[in-house]
Amino acid sequence: KKALRFVLRNADPNTGLISAGQENGRTMYPHGFGMLFLASTYGMESDEAVRERMRKVIDKGIELISQSQSVRGGWYYTPASPNDEGSVTVTQLQALRAAHNAGFVVPRETIEKSMQYLEMCRTPEGGIRYSFTSSNQTRLPISAAATQLHHKPGSSS
Numbered sequence: 001k002k003a004l005r006f007v008l009r010n011a012d013p014n015t016g017l018i019s020a021g022q023e024n025g026r027t028m029y030p031h032g033f034g035m036l037f038l039a040s041t042y043g044m045e046s047d048e049a050v051r052e053r054m055r056k057v058i059d060k061g062i063e064l065i066s067q068s069q070s071v072r073g074g075w076y077y078t079p080a081s082p083n084d085e086g087s088v089t090v091t092q093l094q095a096l097r098a099a100h101n102a103g104f105v106v107p108r109e110t111i112e113k114s115m116q117y118l119e120m121c122r123t124p125e126g127g128i129r130y131s132f133t134s135s136n137q138t139r140l141p142i143s144a145a146a147t148q149l150h151h152k153p154g155s156s157s
Contacts, residue, residue, distance in 0.1 A: 016060030026077040032091030039098035066110045073117030
């Protein structure tokens, strides 16, 4: 309950960004993890007022994630950046997957573009590199996290 109150208290009702403001310019990380937490606990909340607040924050958070996607389909450390990199991308995708699993509508185009981005970042060995513009060196943590995303939200397989 304390964690839930903390996350909700740090969700901006106007922008949808979930951030405590101590992330040194990397606000999309806490946003993704905050969204993952909220979506994962949404179905367990029995207080209707709290659940409604969670719903609003999750809906706004999905909107922010979708609007913050780069042209290539990934995400970067801040919502307004045109850049992208793998770890932030995987974090946003995990949040979107949790939201989808909790019954929220996640734009199919957002997911499709992000899967294309991860495919562009795949190395010849099958791992995921740091970003589209970085070398072909596989980043094991990003590769491991990306494997959880194989099944696309909205698909039937």
